[in-house]
Amino acid sequence: MPKMTADYTVSDLMASCIAHQVNDGDVVVQGIATPLVMAAYLLAKRTHARNIIFASAIGNAICSDWAPLSLSGIEDIWVGKALRQLTFPEIVCEYLPTLKPKEFLRPAQIDPWGNTNNVAIGDYHRPRLRLPGCGGIADVTTYYDELYFYVPRHGRATFVKGLDFKSGLGVSPGGPGAAAKGRYLVSDLGTFDFSGGRLRLVTYHPGVTPESIQAKTGFPLAIAPDLKETPAPTTEELRLLRQELDPLDIRSLECLSGPARWARLREIANLELS
Amino acid sequence: MPKMTADYTVSDLMASCIAHQVNDGDVVVQGIATPLVMAAYLLAKRTHARNIIFASAIGNAICSDWAPLSLSGIEDIWVGKALRQLTFPEIVCEYLPTLKPKEFLRPAQIDPWGNTNNVAIGDYHRPRLRLPGCGGIADVTTYYDELYFYVPRHGRATFVKGLDFKSGLGVSPGGPGAAAKGRYLVSDLGTFDFSGGRLRLVTYHPGVTPESIQAKTGFPLAIAPDLKETPAPTTEELRLLRQELDPLDIRSLECLSGPARWARLREIANLELS
C-alpha cells in the first residue's frame, strides 16, 4: 500500500474512483467479499447516482435502498432492504443476461488484455495455490458489454504476462469476448483503461510514481499521453464514507493481508458485538 | 345429457367420479374453464384426500386451502388462498415437469387411443371451427405419467375414429407418448379406462345403456368384462357439493350448451352480484 500524502486512505481513494465510474440509473452488481466496491456503490448513490439499483450476490436480491456496511450483518442491507429477493438461478439465467449490469471484479491474476484468473495459481491439476473459484466471472465476461476491475494490492503476482488459468475473458480480439470492453481498472497505485485493447495507465495516485507502478507490473504498461495524478476524494465523499456509509472502515480490509488483516477483522467483529 | 333416475344431476355424478380418482397427497392441476373438475377436487379434499395440493392455471398458484366455486370471483380461491404464486414460466418450465401432477383434460375430439384435439375442427388452415387452442396439452401429454379425461357432453362429435388435428398425445405405442397412460375417462354417460391401450367402457351411468353409449361414440368401444352401473354419489358428497363447495352449481355449466347455458350464466352472474 502506497503512502498517502493527504488525509485519506488508499481505500477511500479507490472507493471514490469506483464511485465515479457509476452513472445515475445504472444497475450495479456486487460480488462476493467485495466491501470496497459496496462502499463505492453507496458513495455513488449518496452523491451523483441516486437512482442506481443494486444487485447482490450475497442477498440474491435487487435493492434501491441502502444500509451501512457490516461484517456480521451483511444481510441487513441486501435482504432487509430488498425490492425483491430472487432465486440464484433467476439471477444467473435471466436477470444478468438481460440487464447486463455493471460489476467490479477483483482478479487474482490479470493479463495485459484484461483476461483474468480466480481459479488456481500454478498448474491447475496440482496448483501452488487453489483459489476459491471464479463464481460467475467465466459466464458474465462472455456477454457483459463493459468490464470493470479493481486490484487492492497492486503487484507482479497479480499483473502477469500470462495467466496460469483463464477464468474470465478480457478484450482479446477474435475470441467470443471480443465485444467485451474492459474499460477501467483501479488499483491501489493508479487508474487504467484498455485503450487499444491493452492495459494503459491513465492516472497515478498521489505519492506514487508511474515508474514504481511499472516496476510492480509484470508486463510493459502503455501510458496515456495525458497521464496525470488521480484526483483526491472530496471532503464530502470522505465524510460520507467515514460517518455514514462505512464507519467501521470495512472497505479497508481488502487492502490488508496477513496478521494485520486478521487483527483488523477481530477488531471489527468485536466492535459489532458491542 | 341423460336423465338421472335419482336425486342428483349428471354433473354431481361426474364430480363424484373425478373425485374418486384423486388420491390423498396428490398434486392436482386445474386447467382453464373447468369448474366441474374444480368442484371434484374440492370434493376430494373435503372427503378422502385432505392433503392434496392444487395447482391452478388461472391463479398461477399452488394452494392447499380452498374456497367455494365462483364465476366472477374465481381468483378468491386461486390467489387469495395461495401457498405461493408462481410465474407461468416457472409452472411450465419447472413445476409441471418435476411434479408430473394429475390433471383432467377436456378434449374437443378424442380418438380410441386417447389422442386429443383442442385446436381446430376440419382442415387446420381453413377450419370449420377454430377452437381456443390446446394450452399446454401438447406439452404435458408427452411426459405426464398418467392422463385423465372428462367429457361433459358425450357424442360422436367428440369421440371420433380419426382426429382432425392431434394436439394431445394418447397411449399410442411407439410414439414419444408411449409411456403416457391415459388411464381414465369420465363422460356424462359412463366411465372408461384404456386397458389394452384402447378406450374401454367400465361403468354406465344410471339410466344409460351401454348400447346408447356405443351409439353416441364414433368408433367401436371395448367393454370391460365386469361392466356395471356407476355408483351414485353419496348423500354426504351431494351435501358438500350443494351446500359448501359449489352452492351456485357452477359445475353444471359444462354440461349445458346454447341458450340454456347463456341463461344459466346470466342467472349465476346476477346471483353473485346480489
Add this chain to the structure above:
Amino acid sequence: MSKIITLREATLLVRPGDILALGGMTLYRRPVAFVRELLRQRVGELTLLELTGGFESDLLVGAGLVRRVRTCYFGLETFGLAPMFTRLASSGGLEVVEETEATIAFGLRATLAGVGFMPGQGLLGTDILAVRPDIELVTCPYTRRQLVAFPALRPDVAVVHCQIADRNGNARLLGNKAIDRDIALTANRTVLTAEHIVDSPAELGGEIDLLGARVTAVVETPGGAKPTSCFPLYPLASLEILDYVLACQREDFASYLERFLGSD
C-alpha cells in the same frame, strides 16, 4: 425518475406491425384501458403475443387491428369461445401461430438468457410441429434424446396492468403473475398501467414483481382492467362479458365496439 405519461402518449409507443405482448390472462388483469385507447388510435397490423387471449384481445381482433396471434388459448373461458377470434380464425382472416404453454414460456426464457432457443419436453408426436415449420428439433448431446428447440420470443412492446406501481415503474402484481415479468423484461419497450401510483418503492407495500429499470412508461388508470378483474380490487364483470358475447351473436360487434370506445 418519473416515467409517468398519459394513456394517449403511451399508445404512441406501439407502432403498426409491432409484436404487442399483453399482460394478465384471458379475463384477469388485462390492460383494457390501454387497449381502448389503442382502438381509438387504430394502430394496426399487430402481432398479439399473450399467454391466453381474452376479452380485449377479441376486441382488437374484431376491429381488424391484428394480423397475427401468438397464444396457446384464445377464448372467454366459462363464457365460451371468443366470438371475433373464432370467426376470423375460422374464415382465414387471421393468422394463428399455434403456441403452447411451453413455446411461450421457454421462448421468453431463451430471450432472457440471451440465447436463440431453450430445449424442453413437449410437442413431439403431435400435429403442432407440422403447423409450426419454424420450430426445429435439437439432440441432447448427453442423452441423445430428441428435444424441441423452443425458439426465442421477444415482444416489441409489452403492456401490463398492475395494482400498484411507483413513478419509476417498480410494480407489484397481486393477482396471477402470468408471463408479465417475462414480457416486461424482454420487450424493447414496456408500458405499465396502474390502478395506483406511489412516489417510492417503499410505499409499494411488498416485494416488486416488475423492475422499474426495464419499464419505459407508467400510466395511472384506475379501473383500467374493467370489465376484466383486478384482484383483489374488483372481480370479473361477468355480465359485461356476457353482453359482449351476445352482441356478437347478434352480429352486433360494430355497435358494441362503438359503445365501448365511447365509455371510459
Add this chain to the structure above:
Amino acid sequence: MSKIITLREATLLVRPGDILALGGMTLYRRPVAFVRELLRQRVGELTLLELTGGFESDLLVGAGLVRRVRTCYFGLETFGLAPMFTRLASSGGLEVVEETEATIAFGLRATLAGVGFMPGQGLLGTDILAVRPDIELVTCPYTRRQLVAFPALRPDVAVVHCQIADRNGNARLLGNKAIDRDIALTANRTVLTAEHIVDSPAELGGEIDLLGARVTAVVETPGGAKPTSCFPLYPLASLEILDYVLACQREDFASYLERFLGSD
C-alpha cells in the same frame, strides 16, 4: 402428514457416495447442525454440491468425508480462503469439478425441465471448458451460434436450513434464496432443518419457498445454522469464523473439529 424426524434419523438419508447438496450460501443459513451430526456419523465419499462452499463445507472436507466438490466458489468471503479446502485442493487430495454460477443454475434448471441440458452463454474462450471435458457445446438451430450445453445436475440428497416450516415441509426462506428451491425440487431426498416448525401452512406467515410435496423429512433445529447467519434471527458469528481460520493456521483442525462435535 407429519414428516418430523430426529436429526440422527435425517442423516441416515445420506448414504456414502451421495451427491449431497447443501442450502444457503458460504456463511449464510447453512445447515450446520445437520452437518455436525453427519460428521459424527462419518458418512463419507460424498460429492458436495453447493452454490458456494463455506464454513461447514470446509469442516466436511477437513474431516475427509468429501471426495469431490462441485461449487463455483469455496471460501470464507471476507474471512479469506477456506483453509481445509485450500490445503486439500492444492495438494491433490480433493477432486474439484470446476463449476460456475451458470453450470449450477442451468444444470438444475435442465433437471427441473426434465431434459439433459440447458443452453446458455458463458465459458467459451475460458479455460473452464478445458478442465470440464464432460461439458459439450451445442449449436443453436436458429442463429447457428455455438453455445454451452450445461449438463443437467441432480442431487441425491438436498439439505436446507430454513427459518420456518410446517410439519409437511412447506417452508419459507427469509434470507437469501440461493439455489435451495431448485435443489429441494430436484433431489431424490430432501431434508429440511428448521428454526421453528408450525402445524399448518397458514401459520407460516407468508408465501412458501419450498413445497412440502417434495420434502422427505423435517427436523426442528433451533440455532441450527450457527455460527453462520440465519437472517433475521441471528447474524453471522464473525469471531467464531475467525477462530476456525486461526485454528487451522495453527495446524489445529483436529482439535477444532473435536470441540465442534462436542458442542450442540
